[in-house]
Amino acid sequence: MLILDILSPLLLLPLLLLGYGCRAADIPEDTTSEFSVRLYHQLQVAGGQDNIIFSPLSVAVALGMVELGARGASLAEIRQTLGFNHLLPGVEFSLLQNLTAAVSNDDAHCVIRFANSLFLQEGIAFNPEFLHLMRKYFRAQVETVDFSQSAAVAEQINSWVENQTESKIRELLSAEDFSSVTRLTLVNAIYFRGSWKNQFRPENTRTFSFSKDDGSEVQTLMMYQQGDFYYGEFSDGSQEAGGVYQVLEMPYEGEDMSMMIVLPRQEVPLASLEPIIKAPLLEEWANNVKRQKVEVYLPRFKVEQKIDLKSSLQGLGIKNIFTSDADLSAMTDGKDLYIEKAVQKAYLEVTEEGAEGAVGSGMIALTRTLVLYPQVMADHPFFFIIRNRRTASILFMGRVMTPEVIEPNDHDFDSI
Numbered sequence: 452m453l454i455l456d457i458l459s460p461l462l463l464l465p466l467l468l469l470g471y472g473c474r475a476a477d478i479p480e481d482t483t484s485e486f487s488v489r490l491y492h493q494l495q496v497a498g499g500q501d502n503i504i505f506s507p508l509s510v511a512v513a514l515g516m517v518e519l520g521a522r523g524a525s526l527a528e529i530r531q532t533l534g535f536n537h538l539l540p541g542v543e544f545s546l547l548q549n550l551t552a553a554v555s556n557d558d559a560h561c562v563i564r565f566a567n568s569l570f571l572q573e574g575i576a577f578n579p580e581f582l583h584l585m586r587k588y589f590r591a592q593v594e595t596v597d598f599s600q601s602a603a604v605a606e607q608i609n610s611w612v613e614n615q616t617e618s619k620i621r622e623l624l625s626a627e628d629f630s631s632v633t634r635l636t637l638v639n640a641i642y643f644r645g646s647w648k649n650q651f652r653p654e655n656t657r658t659f660s661f662s663k664d665d666g667s668e669v670q671t672l673m674m675y676q677q678g679d680f681y682y683g684e685f686s687d688g689s690q691e692a693g694g695v696y697q698v699l700e701m702p703y704e705g706e707d708m709s710m711m712i713v714l715p716r717q718e719v720p721l722a723s724l725e726p727i728i729k730a731p732l733l734e735e736w737a738n739n740v741k742r743q744k745v746e747v748y749l750p751r752f753k754v755e756q757k758i759d760l761k762s763s764l765q766g767l768g769i770k771n772i773f774t775s776d777a778d779l780s781a782m783t784d785g786k787d788l789y790i791e792k793a794v795q796k797a798y799l800e801v802t803e804e805g806a807e808g809a810v811g812s813g814m815i816a817l818t819r820t821l822v823l824y825p826q827v828m829a830d831h832p833f834f835f836i837i838r839n840r841r842t843a844s845i846l847f848m849g850r851v852m853t854p855e856v857i858e859p860n861d862h863d864f865d866s867i
Contacts, residue, residue: 482534482546483511484730486767487845493763495725495850500665504754504797504849506641508550512589513639514764515547516567517772517790519584520782525771532768544588550844551589554708562644563846566615567591570608570636572598577635581782591637598633601626608638615640619798634788643846645703649678651749651803661750661854662831664720671854672751673830674803680747681709681740682825687727696724698736699745699827707841710801711736712749713834714827721832721850728834737840746826750854753800760793799837799847 487507494503511533518529530536535543551565567589571577573596585591596604605624612623619642629636651674659673681700696716702709713736715724761773771777777789829851837847 482538483507484733484843484845486511486533487848488728488730488733489767490763491728491848492725493766494758497763500663500852502754502756502850502852504756504799504847505758505795506797506847507845509639509641509797509846510760510795512547512551512565512567513637514769515544516585516589516591516637516639517779519544519588520578520581520779520788521772521777522781523778524776525778528769528771532764544584548588550839550842553842554839554844554846562642564615564640564642565590566638566640566642568611568638569593570596570604570638572596572634575634575783577783578781596636598629598636599631601629604629604636608636612638612640616642616798617644620796623796628792635782641846645708646804648702648704648706649676649680651676653803656751656803659748659750659830662717663853664722664832669853669856671856674749674751675747677744677746677824679742680745681742682745682827683736683740684825685736685739694719697825697827698740699747700737700740701747702840707839708846709838709840711740711836711838712827712829714829715831715833717828717831721834721852725834725850733836733845734843737838737843744824746824748826748828748830749801750829750851751802752851752854753798754849754851755796755798756849757794757796760795761791764793797847797849799849 490505490507490510491503494505514529514533518526521529530540530543533543538546554563567585569582569585569591571593582593585593596607598604605626605628608624609622612620620640655675656672657675658670660668661671661673662668681702683698684695685698686695694716696719697714698711699714700709700711713724713728715721765773772779772790773793775789778786779788779790780786782788832850832852834850835847836845836849838845
């Protein structure tokens with residue numbers, strides 16, 4: 452979401468997200484994979500040993516909305532960083548429109564909704580063409596508010612965000628995020644609910660030790676199933692990433708959407724694997740995993756993160772829009788708008804059913820012996836993406852350094 456101020460800092464506050472989708476149309480392939488990976492590495496450097504979760508597509512959509520109002524160097528930096536320079540000017544808006552439309556339809560097993568809204572300062576004249584294009588490409592709703600009433604505005608926007616994300620994202624903004632000089636707040640929300648094509652059976656879930664990269668262990672709920680998935684073993688050709696690592700792709704219902712899990716060997720820290728992750732490698736994984744029977748041990752996990760994107764976007768080359776030299780004059784007639792802050796909040800929950808929902812847990816003995824099929828034991832940190840398999844759009848990207856921890860006094864632990 453973007454919050455724009457005039458003269459004083461213009462806030463680009465959350466790109467709000469949560470989601471992935473189903474049922475892609477026959478549209479051009481997403482071209483923002485390089486941007487997605489570069490943004491991940493920026494967050495990785497700043498993230499220490501924390502979990503990471505963000506939505507590259509949602510960031511691209513939010514930046515696309517800013518691009519509609521940008522000119523000059525501000526426009527050039529966004530196009531360059533998102534990888535749109537090879538496209539004719541303006542084509543990227545149709546691309547983003549098609550990518551979001553392709554995954555926005557309700558499906559029997561999967562729901563994804565993109566919701567965009569503009570909150571404009573009362574009495575300020577915005578360029579009618581800018582508002583028209585926002586509606587055309589992003590179906591953005593437009594509402595007028597009085598930003599000097601900061602508490603009321605924060606409550607109104609937070610309520611809108613909560614409704615769009617089925618209460619998963621709450622209290623995104625506070626009164627301190629607005630002032631009498633705020634002129635525009637742009638919010639981009641994405642919500643996903645889906646089911647695995649091959650669901651895990653709740654009775655096969657049990658507590659299990661998860662080994663963190665610092666050598667400590669935590670107790671978590673480990674799901675188990677044996678099923679047909681896309682699987683491959685890859686090597687970086689050296690010892691940089693610990694040699695061979697595993698890639699597992701698990702489709703959601705409809706098979707247009709999937710979660711891809713990249714798992715280093717047990718003794719190899721995820722930090723050793725992360726440097727080799729590049730956009731061409733994502734394509735290599737997707738093209739070379741083969742459908743076969745696999746034993747899968749995957750922790751239930753819930754990842755929620757609010758990320759300050761400003762420094763990361765600046766590190767990627769989007770700098771001008773955050774300075775007083777910003778040219779966002781396609782939004783209004785003046786050049787006194789600039790962005791001071793960029794924040795994204797994302798939520799992802801992975802359970803036996805799929806992307807959302809709580810289930811009971813039971814017991815089953817887990818073993819590493821007598822393995823008849825490839826075995827993916829995600830009992831240590833792993834990298835993941837949730838992508839559209841037909842368009843290559845990456846809706847989620849992140850890593851799990853610590854899954855949902857089960858304490859001895861938790862109900863799930865006691866039931867086991």
